[in-house]
Amino acid sequence: MPTPKYRFISLIYKDLFLNTNAARNAGFPLSTRRATGCGKALSACFLLLLPAFAQAQDARAQLDAAAQQQVAAELKSAAQKAGWKGMTFTVDNNLPNSLGKLAACPNEPQLRLLETPATVTARRRFEASCAGQSGWPVSFISQPRVYLPTVVASGAIERGQTLDAAQLKLAPMEIGKSSRGYFTDIAEVTGKTARRRLRADQPLTPALLDGALLVRRGQQVRIVASQDGIQASAVGESLANGKQDEVIRVKNLRSQKIIEAKVTASGEVSSIF
Template structure:
């Protein structure tokens, strides 16, 4: 069990994890004869995740009727990303808004992040309260353009590029197509968000 936890920690690149194993026996070994060798252990659980409760069957080769069933539950404690302060919906998350707090990751069904770098630069789908664990369902690609913001409209054709100033009429993330008013001609066009504050009117 400890080996499985070590393998999972290495595979997931968990840093600073600690764990506890809680074991309970479904039948006592007190009335069984002494086993003169190390009992063999077989996992009978269908879920082999080291974070799931495992049912183990112990048997002794020199005593055919010797059998003990044990339930083992691993509790893994890991520093994971939390909000250090309130993060408003639509905000692009910065390092200053995050902190690391230790949790039992077996009790985080919606997921978690063990590296703040995976969260920084993402957008908040909804308001996140101070101290709340940051789960994947709270994040979205950051808003690069906001409604009412002045943006640069770029266009290119046959190797010739041109730009104009416009006003975004909707919020937009990278790759999204939004309506933009050209402030020179006052014409409303559809443009694709390219980067922060920049859209293009030539896209497929």
């Protein structure tokens, strides 16, 4: 008895269905062959590669940690010598891409500076070595960024105004970007005068300030006169503001004479003959 036509069609679909299932369970890339070995489970193959990835990560992590430690020690030593207080820093290491193929060093890698940095904030060129290991030494760049609390204006300060502590505050600043200098102590700035108008939160530099006023107009001052080893003093009145070593006009309150005198200290001038 001949097989009905619809039974041939059913057998074709059945074969197609079985082959499709085989393909769905195949290894990567897709194949019509049944998966065996590593292709049977892609995740198993990936797990075999993890130790190599771990080694690459370890080599990179080793160099990053070694550079962080060495640069941090240098910065802390420099801060102690300079008397810096409240210093913070970051260290950015530009590690080469070749570390992805480099096995980790069994021991700690040894770092050597290839050149002495010009300043504490300058970048450093390191060579890292690992005795007996192929692929070493490795060179890379390390860039520290150092931040210090520096003196800034707490509000607007007008030109010619004498600064007092209430007008100043400390704020962190990256000192490597401050080519014009900075102050780290409010006491260093108190009493100085602004050469131009200062805006709020503006970092103060030596170029923005004049020396402190040691004598003010209308203030009583001590006039000191010296000649041939003999020194005499008198009370006077300042007729102008004066900073260190400036020559101003002063009235002798006893003789009422007006003389020129050089500012030598706070509230004191020296007569000029």
